[in-house]
Amino acid sequence: MNRVYGVLAEFDSISSLIEAAKEARDIGFRKMDAYTPFPNEELAHILGYHKSRLPLITLIAGLIGTVTGAGLCYWVHVIAYPLNFGGKPLNSWPAFVPITFETTILFAGIGVVLGFFAICGLPQPYHPLFNDPRFGLASNDRFFLCIEADDPYYNEDKVKQLLGKKAVRVTTVDF
Secondary structure, three states: OOEEEEEEEEEEEHHHHHHHHHHHHHHOOOEEEOOOOOOOOOHHHHHHOOOOOOOHHHHHHHHHHHHHHHHHHHHHHHHOOOOOOOOOOOHHHHHHEEEEEEEEHHHHHHHHHHHHHHHHOOOOOOOHHHHHHOOOHHHOOEEEEEEEEOOOOOOHHHHHHHHHHHOOEEEEOOO
């Protein structure tokens, strides 16, 4: 027994893909994704890709790096190894700035990479759309729209009828 992932429609132009995506969104579909050989801002807006959580993840990781760097410097110079160099105070914050800055950048960079992977669901070596033999054309000259079966409004026959108006080919994709 095959589980259905969704309905995949192939379009020959970006304008027909955008029109189909608008129609699907207006009907109420939210679990859909488009695959094109180049980015399109209007299509991203239609699909609901308005905001990313990545800047927030970067900020939080950077703040953790700042606290870690400053805390590590304080612990080393004041608590663990309190050595007095040239009569300076043990808690001399200007000496802590380079390490604090570097740990902030390090943690923010690691946060960006890990956050990007988490948001995108990577690594993902297998995706059900790879089962469609023509899906490889999404990186060349074709445009695809997939409405997933998880969507509350999903009805395979109605989705095929909706997408079939403008699509060159409509097919069901199994897991």
